[in-house]
Structures are given as structure tokens and as C-alpha cells.
Amino acid sequence: MVKSFASGLLALGAAATLLSGTATSAWSFELKGEPKVAFIYAAAAKDGGWNEAIDAGRAAVEKDLGLTVAVAENVPEDATKLRAAIDLFVKRGFNIIVGTTYGYSEPIAEAAKAYPDVAFLNASGTTNGPNLESFYARTYQGWYLAGIAAGSVTQSKKLGMVAGFPVGVVNWDANAFILGARSVDPSIETVVVYTNSWWDPVKEGQVAEAILDQNADVLATDLSSTSPLAAAERRGASSVGYQLDMSHAAPEGILTSVVFHWDRYLVPTIKSITDGTWTPQEYGAFEGIDNGVIGLAPFGKRVPDAAKAKIAEVQAKMVAGAFDPFTGPIEKQDGSVAVPAGEKVSDEALWSMDYFVKGAIGTMPAAQ
Amino acid sequence: MSGFLVGWLAAIPAYAAPLLLAALGLILSERAGVLNLSAEGVMAIGAMTGAAVVLSGIAPTLGILAGVAAGAGLSLVFAIVVVVFRGDQTLAGLTTVAVGIGLAGVLGRDYVQKPFAGIERFGADAAPATGAFERFFLQQDPLILVTLVLVVAVWWFLERTRAGLQLRAVGEDPGTADVAGVDVQMVRIAAVVAGGALCGLSGAYLSVAASHVWVEGMIAGRGWIAVALVIFARWDARRALLGALIFGAAEALGPRLQAVGAPVPTYLMMMLPYALTLAVLVLSSLVGRRGTDEPAALGSIYLRQDKS
Numbered sequence: 001m002v003k004s005f006a007s008g009l010l011a012l013g014a015a016a017t018l019l020s021g022t023a024t025s026a027w028s029f030e031l032k033g034e035p036k037v038a039f040i041y042a043a044a045a046k047d048g049g050w051n052e053a054i055d056a057g058r059a060a061v062e063k064d065l066g067l068t069v070a071v072a073e074n075v076p077e078d079a080t081k082l083r084a085a086i087d088l089f090v091k092r093g094f095n096i097i098v099g100t101t102y103g104y105s106e107p108i109a110e111a112a113k114a115y116p117d118v119a120f121l122n123a124s125g126t127t128n129g130p131n132l133e134s135f136y137a138r139t140y141q142g143w144y145l146a147g148i149a150a151g152s153v154t155q156s157k158k159l160g161m162v163a164g165f166p167v168g169v170v171n172w173d174a175n176a177f178i179l180g181a182r183s184v185d186p187s188i189e190t191v192v193v194y195t196n197s198w199w200d201p202v203k204e205g206q207v208a209e210a211i212l213d214q215n216a217d218v219l220a221t222d223l224s225s226t227s228p229l230a231a232a233e234r235r236g237a238s239s240v241g242y243q244l245d246m247s248h249a250a251p252e253g254i255l256t257s258v259v260f261h262w263d264r265y266l267v268p269t270i271k272s273i274t275d276g277t278w279t280p281q282e283y284g285a286f287e288g289i290d291n292g293v294i295g296l297a298p299f300g301k302r303v304p305d306a307a308k309a310k311i312a313e314v315q316a317k318m319v320a321g322a323f324d325p326f327t328g329p330i331e332k333q334d335g336s337v338a339v340p341a342g343e344k345v346s347d348e349a350l351w352s353m354d355y356f357v358k359g360a361i362g363t364m365p366a367a368q
Numbered sequence: 369m370s371g372f373l374v375g376w377l378a379a380i381p382a383y384a385a386p387l388l389l390a391a392l393g394l395i396l397s398e399r400a401g402v403l404n405l406s407a408e409g410v411m412a413i414g415a416m417t418g419a420a421v422v423l424s425g426i427a428p429t430l431g432i433l434a435g436v437a438a439g440a441g442l443s444l445v446f447a448i449v450v451v452v453f454r455g456d457q458t459l460a461g462l463t464t465v466a467v468g469i470g471l472a473g474v475l476g477r478d479y480v481q482k483p484f485a486g487i488e489r490f491g492a493d494a495a496p497a498t499g500a501f502e503r504f505f506l507q508q509d510p511l512i513l514v515t516l517v518l519v520v521a522v523w524w525f526l527e528r529t530r531a532g533l534q535l536r537a538v539g540e541d542p543g544t545a546d547v548a549g550v551d552v553q554m555v556r557i558a559a560v561v562a563g564g565a566l567c568g569l570s571g572a573y574l575s576v577a578a579s580h581v582w583v584e585g586m587i588a589g590r591g592w593i594a595v596a597l598v599i600f601a602r603w604d605a606r607r608a609l610l611g612a613l614i615f616g617a618a619e620a621l622g623p624r625l626q627a628v629g630a631p632v633p634t635y636l637m638m639m640l641p642y643a644l645t646l647a648v649l650v651l652s653s654l655v656g657r658r659g660t661d662e663p664a665a666l667g668s669i670y671l672r673q674d675k676s
Contacts, residue, residue, distance in 0.1 A: 047583060049481070191629075193623045195623070196634070202586060210375070210624045230579075248482075361628070363632060
């Protein structure tokens with residue numbers, strides 16, 4: 001066991017050396033020519049959710065760095081379609097290309113190899129290289145804080161969350177929300193239902209109603225559409241939005257929204273590319289609440305001042321690195337130990353999180 | 369438990385209605401012999417138009433009607449391509465899907481993700497104290513009732529009226545219908561446009577009644593499910609009703625079981641609507657069937673000079 005672990009480490013080190021291509025440990029990249037930036041979206045840029053949050057970052061890049069940014073929309077998550085778009089941009093002299101979806105991971109890595117002089121960034125991607133950095137954010141930090149808000153207002157001691165697919169990045173949101181709520185009152189339970197789609201506003205609203213029928217009085221959405229919030233508003237329930245400030249969809253019941261501020265990543269990163277100081281990280285950029293990529297939208301009127309104070313306190317601890325929501329002891333849904341006391345869930349374990357913590361009502365499909 | 373049952377039953381019509389409306393539209397078109405794959409795109413145009421009209425401050429009822437008109441309009445283009453210019457029906461149908469989704473995306477740009485007050489349910493807030501029937505009824509909306517009326521109307525039109533007979537004749541044997549004095553092209557165009565109106569209504573239902581919002585891609589494959597439903601239902605409006613209800617029931621059940629924490633395999637629940645609907649409709653069409661119900665001239669191009 002020890003031996004295989006050691007040889008695994010060696011192999012990992014060897015792989016890292018191979019990947020970097022040179023003996024130096026860090027990747028470095030030098031931009032040739034004037035910077036020309038292009039963003040590629042898998043759907044409409046103004047989708048009211050994920051893309052729109054990134055597009056706000058694009059606008060900041062234009063404004064703060066004085067760069068003109070080209071945009072391609074509705075480029076499917078399909079290797080040939082994406083590659084055609086990238087080829088066209090490169091041919092026209094674009095040398096900083098930003099992808100915006102997990103589905104671009106593989107084709108963008110191929111393109112990065114084919115065009116070593118072009119800098120690539122990809123949101124929620126899984127691939128990295130000497131001229132490619134994937135970026136995502138520790139969304140669970142925001143969800144833990146939203147959980148505190150939800151736990152402070154619930155009367156029925158039952159919350160709900162509409163989620164997409166049972167994958168790590170979704171499960172950590174749900175679990176952090178549950179942990180945050182239970183830090184207020186350990187008797188709170190949270191119904192989590194997967195829609196098994198990323199984008200179906202009609203179904204998201206219907207799933208929200210199924211949850212509200214279970215007497216949940218705070219409903220959170222981990223997806224992009226506002227229809228779960230509208231369903232909660234109709235029933236007088238409170239709600240938590242995601243991606244952007246969704247208060248317009250539930251002016252009465254909104255507590256807050258967990259929001260992205262991608263400008264906090266995109267502006268400095270693209271600036272470093274143009275300055276020639278960019279060094280893509282081997283495992284991608286994993287931004288958090290400390291540099292403001294993740295945050296909460298302004299609180300709604302139902303959030304009590306005491307909860308606001310507690311959230312501010314916990315947030316300050318997170319920013320200072322003194323608190324992480326996934327610090328043990330954490331129990332799984334069935335009461336078994338997920339994280340022993342004093343230990344912290346590693347980044348790697350976060351990405352493969354495939355369980356609910358205690359206090360969840362719902363079914364986690366078996367892994368794979 | 370009865371709370372769960374009522375909640376589940378009350379949710380079914382909203383799942384079933386959009387599928388059923390689109391399926392009825394496709395049945396009209398295909399019984400006249402025009403293979404129609406365009407539902408997904410026509411529904412997108414209907415959904416976008418309905419939302420855009422309501423967001424412009426016009427009454428939701430008129431928004432629904434605008435969605436119907438938009439669906440009919442796009443289908444008129446499809447009808448002209450396949451009936452007048454004798455385009456390939458499969459290709460033209462797929463093209464109409466792309467055009468519908470694309471147009472809806474471009475024209476609907478300013479209306480994306482803007483919630484509005486659309487068609488409301490009979491009771492906005494279902495208080496748990498009310499009786500089971502009342503709780504069921506208050507969860508429905510006026511368009512659910514319209515949908516039920518339309519099922520009967522389409523069935524009655526096709527099976528019991530002279531115009532319906534002519535439409536079916538065109539779909540079974542256009543040459544003979546032509547000899548009998550039926551204007552084959554006009555009947556086909558009318559059937560496709562009427563079908564498009566129903567698909568537009570289905571799309572408008574999704575935006576104006578079901579979700580009160582428009583976003584690109586919100587049809588989310590429901591048009592394709594309607595295409596399959598028509599085949600499973602053997603081009604019969606009554607069986608389409610049955611199929612849509614079964615599909616809706618299975619689809620509504622999954623999230624509700626998850627919400628009570630029932631240990632059911634999620635992926636099995638995802639498959640259930642398709643598997644169950646297929647099984648029931650295949651069985652129902654096997655019972656007491658002779659031959660096929662598929663319109664004999666479905667997908668064929670009728671040229672008068674080819675008549676033998």
C-alpha cells in the first residue's frame with residue numbers, strides 16, 4: 001500500500017514533468033502580437049444564468065483592460081464545431097480564447113496543443129496545459145453562507161434544493177447548503193431533488209413544486225433558471241437564487257443568491273497574459289470567496305439582522321482561511337463518517353463528492 | 369400518503385398537456401400524409417412569441433393566441449415547402465426545427481429570463497386543509513381544460529366529419545381523393561397549418577402558463593417526445609391522450625419520490641416515462657388490431673401528373 005502510494009507519487013511527478021515539456025516546474029507563456037480576445041459560449045451569452053455571469057466578466061475585461069472582445073454564441077459542446085470556431089478566431093489573429101463550459105474541456109486541450117502561441121482559458125473545464133488554464137470557483141463557500149440565511153428563516157425546519165446532475169460540483173453545493181443550515185439548527189432537513197438536466201426551466205419549476213409539497217418553506221436552486229423561485233414566491237415560501245442576483249423573480253421571498261464575479265478572475269488573468277507574466281496552474285484555477293469570485297447577492301427583506309451578522313462573521317473567517325465548510329466531523333446521510341474530526345476534505349475529494357451529508361432527504365444515485 | 373397521491377395526480381396534467389397538444393397537431397398533419405418532425409422548432413417560436421407579447425404588456429390570453437399564430441405561421445412556410453415545392457418532408461421538418469429554434473433565439477433576445485404574470489392556475493396557493501378534489505382542481509389552469517376539449521375536437525373532426533374524412537383520404541390515397549374532387553394540396557396545407565397552430569399553443573403553454581418565463585432551449589426535447597408519442601399512439605387522438613397521461617404520470621413521479629427520500633434508483637426513474645409509455649401504447653395497439661394505422665401516403669409527395 002505504502003509502496004504503491006510512493007510509486008504513484010513518482011508517476012505523478014514524472015507525468016507533471018512530461019506535461020510541462022521542460023525541466024522547469026512552472027508553465028510560462030508569452031503572448032505574440034497585440035492581444036485579441038474571444039469568448040465562446042455554448043448557448044446564448046444572455047441566458048440569465050451561467051453564461052450571463054461569465055459575460056459580465058467579459059464586459060469587465062473590455063472596460064478595465066481596454067480590449068475589444070469578440071463573442072461567438074451557440075457553439076455546441078462538440079469537438080468539430082468548437083474547433084471550427086477556434087480555427088476561425090486564430091486565423092483572424094485572436095490570441096486569447098476563453099471557453100465557457102465543461103463540455104469544451106477535451107477539444108480546447110487539442111486546440112491548445114495545435115496553437116501553442118494562443119492562450120486558452122476554459123470555465124469549469126478539466127484540462128490544463130502550458131497555454132491552457134481551466135477555472136472554476138468554490139461555490140460551496142457561498143452555499144454554506146446561503147444555508148445560514150435559509151436556516152435562520154425556516155419555520156417548518158425543512159428546506160429544499162433543485163439540483164442538476166449528481167456530480168461533485170453540484171453535490172458540494174447541496175452539502176454545503178445543508179451544513180450551513182444545520183449550523184443554525186441541527187434539526188433542519190433539506191430535500192434535494194435532481195432534475196437530471198442543466199437547462200429545463202419548465203421542469204425546474206415542476207420539481208420545485210414537488211419539493212414545496214413536502215412542506216419546505218425555503219427553496220434554493222442550483223440551476224440557472226428563475227422558475228423554482230417563481231414557484232416558491234407563489235406559495236409564499238422563501239428562496240435562494242444562483243449564478244446571478246435572482247431577486248427580480250421573487251421580490252418578496254428572496255433571501256439571497258449565490259453569485260459569481262468572474263471579473264475578479266478574468267481581468268487579472270487576462271492582464272497577466274498581456275503582461276507576459278501568466279503561468280497557467282497545473283490543476284487549473286480554483287477561485288473562492290477570498291478573492292471575491294464567489295459571493296452573495298444583497299439580502300432580501302426576510303433575512304434577520306442576526307443572520308446577516310453571523311454570515312458576515314463566517315465569511316470573514318473563510319476569507320482569512322480560518323474556516324472551511326467541509327471540515328470534519330461530518331456525517332453522511334446514513335450516519336456513517338464522511339470526514340473525521342479535524343480533517344478537511346481535499347480538493348480532489350471535493351470533485352468526486354458522491355454522497356449527501358446528514359440532514360439531506362433525497363436519493364444519491366450510486367456512483368457511475 | 370393521500371397528500372402525496374393528490375400532489376402527484378395534480379401535477380400530471382401540467383406535464384402531459386404540452387406533449388398532448390403538440391401530438392394532436394402532428395396527428396392532424398400526418399393523417400393528411402405530411403410527415404411532420406417540426407414540433408420542437410414550432411413550439412420554440414410559439415413559446416417565444418407568447419412570452420414576448422405578454423412582456424410587452426398585452427394580456428396573457430392574447431399572448432397564447434399570438435403563440436398559436438406564430439406556430440401556424442412557421443408551419444405555413446413548412447407546408448409551402450413540402451406541399452407546393454414538394455420538398456423532402458424529413459429534411460424540411462428538421463430544417464424547420466433549426467429555423468424555429470434559431471428565430472426564437474434571435475427574436476427573443478430581449479425577453480430572455482424575464483419572469484412575467486402569465487396564465488395562472490385556478491388556485492395559486494393550494495392550502496393543505498382543502499379536500500382532495502379541490503386540491504387537484506386548484507392546481508390546474510384553464511389551458512388544461514382547453515387541451516381536453518381539443519382532444520375531443522380533433523378526434524371528432526377526424527372520425528366524424530366530412531372534412532375529417534377528406535383529410536384522412538388525402539393521407540391514405542391522395543390520387544383517389546383527387547379524383548373524388550378533394551383539393552389535395554389545400555387539404556394538406558390546411559392540416560399542417562392547423563397542426564402548427566396546436567404546436568404553437570403547446571409552446572405558448574410552456575412559457576405563458578407553465579413557467580412564466582422565456583429562455584432559449586426551454587422546449588428541451590418535448591417536441592421530439594411528441595413526435596414519438598404520435599407513432600406510439602398510432603395516429604389516434606384518444607391514444608395520444610392516454611400516452612401523454614402515462615408519460616406525464618411517470619415523469620411527475622420521479623422528482624416526488626426523490627423529494628420524500630424514497631430509495632428508488634434515479635436512472636430507472638428517468639427511463640420510466642419512456643419505457644412505460646412505449647409498453648402501454650404498443651400493447652394497446654396490439655389489442656384488436658388489423659393491419660397498420662399509419663397513414664398509407666405518409667411522407668409521400670403527391671404529384672397529380674404522376675397519377676396512374
